[in-house]
Amino acid sequence: MALESPSPVPAHVGIIMDGNGRWATQRGLPRSEGHRQGLENAKALVLAASRLGIRYLSLYAFSTENWKRTADEVGFLMGLIKRHLRSELAFYKKNSIRFVHSGDPEGLPKDIVAEIRDVEASTRHFEGMILNMAINYGGRDEIVRAVRRLAERGSVADIGTRDIAGALDRPELPDPDLIIRTGGEYRLSNFLLWESAYSELYFSEALWPDFSSQELETALADFAQRERRFGGLQ
Numbered sequence: 001m002a003l004e005s006p007s008p009v010p011a012h013v014g015i016i017m018d019g020n021g022r023w024a025t026q027r028g029l030p031r032s033e034g035h036r037q038g039l040e041n042a043k044a045l046v047l048a049a050s051r052l053g054i055r056y057l058s059l060y061a062f063s064t065e066n067w068k069r070t071a072d073e074v075g076f077l078m079g080l081i082k083r084h085l086r087s088e089l090a091f092y093k094k095n096s097i098r099f100v101h102s103g104d105p106e107g108l109p110k111d112i113v114a115e116i117r118d119v120e121a122s123t124r125h126f127e128g129m130i131l132n133m134a135i136n137y138g139g140r141d142e143i144v145r146a147v148r149r150l151a152e153r154g155s156v157a158d159i160g161t162r163d164i165a166g167a168l169d170r171p172e173l174p175d176p177d178l179i180i181r182t183g184g185e186y187r188l189s190n191f192l193l194w195e196s197a198y199s200e201l202y203f204s205e206a207l208w209p210d211f212s213s214q215e216l217e218t219a220l221a222d223f224a225q226r227e228r229r230f231g232g233l234q
Contacts, residue, residue, distance in 0.1 A: 008223075013057055016181040023207040047095060062137070063191075097128050100120060150167050165194070183204075
């Protein structure tokens with residue numbers, strides 16, 4: 001996807017929502033409560049991002065590596081995601097937010113895939129911000145699946161970068177201008193690896209449930225001061 005025109009407000013922001021478990025542990029609460037609070041905060045940040053003029057927001061909700069967690073925690077997260085998808089449809093409609101999904105649906109429970117497809121269909125024609133929810137998503141896995149799609153269509157000898165970009169999960173979205181990671185960690189953790197080639201990175205010490213709209217505004221103010229050359233010269 002071609003890069004968007006330079007703007008003080010990034011067109012596309014990706015967020016690695018890290019720190020739910022640590023937030024709960026610090027308060028003597030079960031990890032499940034951290035995930036519950038994190039999901040509530042995600043809803044607040046979606047609305048804040050829309051009001052700030054962000055056109056595309058990608059949230060890393062569940063990675064391909066998260067299956068390594070305990071069965072109880074994975075089961076809780078799947079149930080939480082399912083309930084969120086079902087209960088927040090009215091929220092998306094009220095704010096004209098279009099919902100799309102990135103990730104491999106083949107590895108998800110069928111009832112969750114059905115909820116994803118229903119929300120996608122119900123919000124398809126909304127003209128507000130596009131919310132891209134990454135569920136069972138991994139950047140390397142996405143690239144592998146893209147190459148397999150291209151191989152199924154014919155010869156791979158002449159595949160170029162535009163072909164791969166066009167075969168990714170959400171080719172209609174521009175590459176993220178800014179990727180934010182909360183929780184004090186300094187890595188991408190397999191998030192939007194292809195798409196983030198020229199993304200600006202911002203790392204916050206705040207654990208995800210504490211990452212407020214003010215924290216988001218601080219990240220956007222930092223982004224506005226960056227000089228982006230995309231490999232060229234000004």
